[in-house]
Amino acid sequence: MSRELVEAVEKLTARIARLEKAAKQPARIAWRPREVAEMTGLSYLEVLRLIREGRLGSIPEGRLHVVPESEVQRYLAENLTHETA
Numbered sequence: 001m002s003r004e005l006v007e008a009v010e011k012l013t014a015r016i017a018r019l020e021k022a023a024k025q026p027a028r029i030a031w032r033p034r035e036v037a038e039m040t041g042l043s044y045l046e047v048l049r050l051i052r053e054g055r056l057g058s059i060p061e062g063r064l065h066v067v068p069e070s071e072v073q074r075y076l077a078e079n080l081t082h083e084t085a
Helices: 003-024 033-040 044-053 069-084
Strands: 059-061 064-068
Touching: 033 044, 033 064, 033 069, 044 064, 064 069
Parallel strands: none
Antiparallel strands: 059 064
């Protein structure tokens, strides 16, 4: 086999191993505001504003907040519904 082919197979094998490891991990139940921003396409400051205004529920964790998955889903469902209406 050519060296390029061997390297490609090794990269694919490593990627498959990472994906299998990720698939075995339990589903996330809460997210940091920065992660919510990345998932939703909102800015980080917008997510913090939504939390501060009470439009996006969160749980204080020391100085930080975590946003439950259910709140992310609720917010997305409400806003997708308003956009399409």
